[in-house]
Amino acid sequence: MGSTRYITSMGELSRKDDSLCFRKNGKNVYIPVETTKEIFCLNEISINSKLLDFIGRNNIVMHFFNYYGGYSGTFYPKNQYMSGKLLIKQVKTFECDRITVARAIVDGIGKNIKEVLYHYYKHEKPEVKPVIDWLSGEFRKSTEAAEDIPELMSYEGEAWARFYGTFEFFLPETFIMNKRVKRPPDNPINALISFGNTLLYAKTVSAIYRTHLDQRISFLHEPAERRFSLSLDISEVFKPVIVFRTIFDLVNNKRLQVEKHFERKINYCVLNDEGRRVFIEAFEKRMESVFMHSRLKRRVSYRTAIKLDCYKLIKFIMEGKAFVPFSLKEGV
Structure with a gap:
């Protein structure tokens, strides 16, 4: 892999x-x-x-x-890409222009959710159209007008909630979500989302490690002890593209089945060994799949796209160049 x-x-x-x-x-x-x-x-x-x-x-x-597929931690080698100048500027950006970066991330999440849903709308699932329209209209206006981080986070939460609500229109009944439950996941779809999000988060930790950014200073999520919060920021816009498209493909093509690939107990549900193998293989395949990058004019993998978003953020921090996270529709 x-x-x-x-x-x-x-x-x-x-x-x-x-x-x-x-x-x-x-x-x-x-x-x-x-x-x-x-x-x-x-x-x-x-x-x-x-x-x-x-x-x-x-x-x-x-x-x-851990046992549930949740992230426990990372052994992080001594950072070979340290930059005092960038660290100072990253802190100043957090203090003075945090809302700009956070707004770009939330807007990017909405755009990529919309693009994923549009695929199903084109394939005769008109029920998802109201969410597409909301993301194009009211959601974008609200995020543009948001004045603080909690307000932005509330719009982001609503976008994910509406997205989850569309699953009943294109997933089998056994994978329908009643509500998002994380620790531990309580049903097959929650198990898949938690496992996929965790893999993507760890991939983003690795990507940021190979740049000069500081993992601890984030913009949308609150900087926190005991976690690399910038990885949460950078990974968010890729969740619809990488995690959810992987899940939908595996479930709708019956490569993952409830009775065959999950271990269920009274209060939790996790992928079994075979289920994890199937998911990891598909996840890695999507990470390494390529698209034509509209600005670079060459084929780029999603793994590289995550790192390119890190460089976009560095450009914004150091040079004030507009930070526009990855867009599935635009291919950039």
């Missing part, structure tokens, strides 16, 4: 000469360091400080997840 390695089984990860070795059930699986940029640990694994030192020296980001 390109430069990303997923570990889904219990075992031990260690350094073996100049490679990584994952040992499970008495067998060794070798992971080449030179082609690995990030590792996703989706099960319990044993590691030691010698391994972490080796991973750190090779600038590999290592993400850890």
Whole structure:
């Protein structure tokens, strides 16, 4: 799966000469360091400080997840892209022009939700038209007029809620959502959204790590301890494009089925091992899929598009150039 390695089984990860070795059930699986940029640990694994030192020296980001597929944390190598000048400007932008960046992010979310829904409207699902119209009209006017972050966040929340409300028109009944439940997810569709959002968040952590931006200083979400809040900002506009299009494709083509790919208990629902394998494969395929970038005039992957949004934000912070997050319709 390109430069990303997923570990889904219990075992031990260690350094073996100049490679990584994952040992499970008495067998060794070798992971080449030179082609690995990030590792996703989706099960319990044993590691030691010698391994972490080796991973750190090779600038590999290592993400850890809990039993429910939720994000636990990241081993973040010493940052090799530090820039004091950008850090100062990023803080000043937060203090003086936070609303501009936040408004651009919320507007980008609305545009990409609208584009995803328009696909279903074109394929004889007229029931989604009221939400498309709302996103084009009242939602955009409201975000443009918003005067503070809480107001913007309320419009963003309403956009997602209306989006979730359209699922009944193009998803099977077994994947209909009653309400969004996160910790832990309580039904198959919530399980898929939580898992997909978590993978995308970790991908964004990796992308920001390879720029000079500071992960802790965000604009739409409140900067917080114990999480990389800028990754929440950058990943938001890509959720409709990457996470939800992956979910819709897998569900509507019956590649994921409730009775076959989920583990359900009294108060939670998670993907089983086979379900995670199917989702990860589709998620990575979409991350690596390409589109014609309208400004660069070349084909670009969605993985690269996330990093390009980081550079757009840097341009805004350093040069005042308008920050316009990724648009599915415009291909930029």
